[in-house]
Amino acid sequence: MKHLFSIVGGLLFVLGLFAFAPENNPTGYKVGDKATDFKLKGVDGKEYSLADYKDAKGFIIIFTCNHCPFAVAYEDRIIELNNKYAPQGYPVIAINPNDPSVQPEDGMAEMQVRSNAKGFTFPYVLDEGQRIYPQYGATRTPHVFILDADRFVKYIGAIDDNVNEPENVKVKYVEDAIESLKANKQVATTFTKAIGCSIKVKR
């Protein structure tokens, strides 16, 4: 009787753990998962959460950083995405997932310099403590996660199909996904891969 009690207690405890970690996914989100919100500090000193955007129809979350040449190559295109889609209810939020102690060029001061120099029109926040990017499953910079208004993941992957030659881009994955969301249609290409810099974590 005593053993049964402990076994049942143990099972309930384990089940309880799952109840408190609805968004805990060791390998990151898949399309269709509900993404976690966050409260991260931006280059303007303010804290940003998805919940702040009461009128948003969706979110273009981009894990990006200062130093990675692939991320830098996309900066102008990220600004264009925000300028085009934020007024339509789909703002860009850029999150730097790197540990500044491992990669000093990705500290907050450098983020501020970069944001000012390029004239970023979107929040550029730091994943302080690196607790958000593992939940999303970001593995490189840049890495895009498009969410709908209820934070369900609709697209994961690259911005377009040509990092080095913007003039030769044939497929704009992010734009196509947003246009589908706007039209209440299924996103045709929900997952893509691209070359990027690994995320800097202490080893």
Next chain:
Amino acid sequence: MKLSVLIVFIYSMVRSIFLMVVFFFVVISGVRAQTVVPVVRFDALQTILSQNNDTTYVVNFWATWCKPCIEEMPFFVEAANVVAGDKVRFVMVSLDMPRKVNQSLYPWLAKNKVPGQVILLNDPDANTWIPQVDSAWDGAIPVTLFFKGNKKEFVNESFDNAKEILAVIKKVNN
């Protein structure tokens, strides 16, 4: 024949020979300082990846702007020295930006050792070829593919020393 004409003739001949020799050495040293890196699309790399023989291939994806890639390069050089007599071929696939090789790849290669052969992969449609290297690869670098015949090992992270690299080579050799 006048002596002065002869002297001028001999002088100009010697000077021509001297200049040819100087030119020869300039060309040679230029070739040595600037390693020409073949630029390929994925189909050329795919030919390498489809090799099925008694050679062990170590295909590393790197770039000069990737810090962990640069940090592990000496370990690959060390490992290559250890297996120098064996049938092991190192192919170091650079993902440096093709338009910036003169500022990035070439200066780096002039100062640093790499094992085997360096090629520059310039194929924009990465979403198509990344899974063809390995289905587990999401696109971050560095990664290294080891294979011999049908045996394959894909390492999705950087190496901390040459010993780790040699261990994977040994694994696909068996």
